[in-house]
Amino acid sequence: MTLSPPDTAPILIVDDMEENLVALEAVLGSLATKVVRARSGEEALKAMLREEFAVVLIDVLMPGMSGFETAANIKGLDQTKDVPVILLTGASVDPDYAYRGYTVGAADFLIKPFDPWLLRTKVNVFLDLYRKNHQLAAQATQLKRLLTGAPEAPTTAAGPGAAPRPPEPAPAPPAGDDASLADIASRLAQIELLLRDARGAESAGLADRIAALEKAVERLMVGRGA
Known part of the structure; x- marks a missing residue:
């Protein structure tokens, strides 16, 4: 997994509908320098194993691997278990959906259509x-x-084509x-x-x-x- 610098705080959005991805990207794009899309649970898991994310938003109703299954798989992997998950679903949903979301480890559960300001506020908490x-x-x-007395890593090169200068040995305590x-x-x-x-x-x-x-x-x- 590639670790991201803290200032980038990338976000992963997961939905099988292109229009939903576009809407999420429009709402969240200004919060992070990078918003990554995934069109399925399988694609989301592959992305998370390649790169570190600050938070992931997942649509519950997706063909194949559902949002619940995707969240459970994320929480079941050592590499991704600490990444907060926000589940999103439509208004006409089973009242037990929120309970199911929390049981699989989701940090929050929002019903569409959601207030853009509310979504940004919740996501920003996880980015912080x-x-x-x-x-x-x-x-x-x-x-x-x-x-340990370990030296700082060198920050400047010795010159074009020159071998890097070895660090000074750590002084004995x-x-x-x-x-x-x-x-x-x-x-x-x-x-x-x-x-x-x-x-x-x-x-x-x-x-x-x-x-x-x-x-x-x-x-x-x-x-x-x-």
Whole structure:
């Protein structure tokens, strides 16, 4: 799966009707730099295995693999299980459809014709969560680098045709305070576990924990003369 930069926050829309895809693209196009179409559940799953999406909108009534089946398959795969799913369906629907949608793991359920402003608002919530989760993951990676003394990746080339300059070797960590380092490493590992499962309200708590770790690492480095 290709990971997308957080600023792009791509959206996947799934519907077997071309006019519905056009309408969704018109409503959501300004929210994301990339909106990908799929005309079936099978096509949607292939797209999601190739590329990372911030959110996927799926029509319930499609020939072949229905929206419910598509959502269940998305939630059943490790690569895609955390991607939020919004199910869409027409006005004349079975009253149990919403319940079925939530049981297969859908994050929301909307009935057509939907209010464009409402749809944009709901989708934008998931786009913001996508960006925040990427930012938290980047902070965790930065903390790992601080703890291990790993160098930053080189950002400039040595020149046309020249071999890339090897990174400087990481300095050996100074002696002493091993218990503090072990404690911070342990706390960072716990944050990583939470980060993999984080969605929604948990993100704020994770951000606070990571900020606390950053301060602890800074204090430790100052105390050890790093």
